[in-house]
Amino acid sequence: MADAELRQRKAAGPASDDTRPRSSEPEPKPKSRRRLDDDDEYSPWVDILRVLSFLLVASCGLSYVISGGESLFWGMKDKPQYLRAGWWKSQFSGPIYLTEKELLAYDGSDAEKPLYLAINGTIYDVSSNRRMYGPGGSYNVFTGHDAARGFVTGCFGEDRTADLRGLEEMFLPVDDPEVDKYFTTAEMEKMREEELAAAREKAHGALQHWVKFFANSAEKETEEGA
Known part of the structure; x- marks a missing residue:
């Protein structure tokens, strides 16, 4: 009889933390300090410099082709x-x-x-x-x-x-x-x-x-x- 009362008390007690449903998605890991520093240091000027460099090289190449090797900077004597x-x-x-x-x-x-x-x-x-x-x-x-x-x-x-x-x-x-x-x-x-x-x-x-x-x-x- 005492054993039955003991089992009932245990069943009526509050659910422990282990019985709570757990989310299937893992919790996001906190960003490392190095990653945060990289985000803070990003500057669009680098991309702008890359685009300008590409345009300069493309312009020089196009000038060289059109001028027949005469000039890289559109300095032709007889322009089309x-x-x-x-x-x-x-x-x-x-x-x-x-x-x-x-x-x-x-x-x-x-x-x-x-x-x-x-x-x-x-x-x-x-x-x-x-x-x-x-x-x-x-x-x-x-x-x-x-x-x-x-x-x-x-x-x-x-x-x-x-x-x-x-x-x-x-x-x-x-x-x-x-x-x-x-x-x-x-x-x-x-x-x-x-x-x-x-x-x-x-x-x-x-x-x-x-x-x-x-x-x-x-x-x-x-x-x-x-």
Whole structure:
């Protein structure tokens, strides 16, 4: 009887610590002092330095490849067009479109506006040479106009126009009745056709000379602006 009471007392007693449920997850270990010190000493400047170093090496390598071994720092004498700032500017700006009346506003009378002139329908910016094309300059007569005819004839005052009709006549040889009388009518007609074709070719060549001149000047300014 005494043994039964003793067993009941033991069963009714409070549960010991050993009977508590234990978590299956291990308790996190405290960080070591060395690990804490490493976290405190971290600095983003190291990563920034690594990125900058990589960009520098990549830039040098790319420069070496593009320049054909000429330079590591983009110091090429003749840069490709796509490496020139002026070229990109011209690509995005595109050609200039103005009517003849609108073009007059760019003759240099307004110092705040650029200087434009046109030849054969193409407008060029000549603002970089204001001494020559600006007010008082020797070529200011062409500024603000399409003076294609005047560039060919050299008559700055009278031929300041884009009308090229009959321009070939200035390249035709002068008729000489004393010489013409030795040719038949058919021969004279054939000769005049040949002379007219040659005169038109000369007029076209003279015009193209100035077209190429301004086109090359614009390209040169684009390269220098790089």
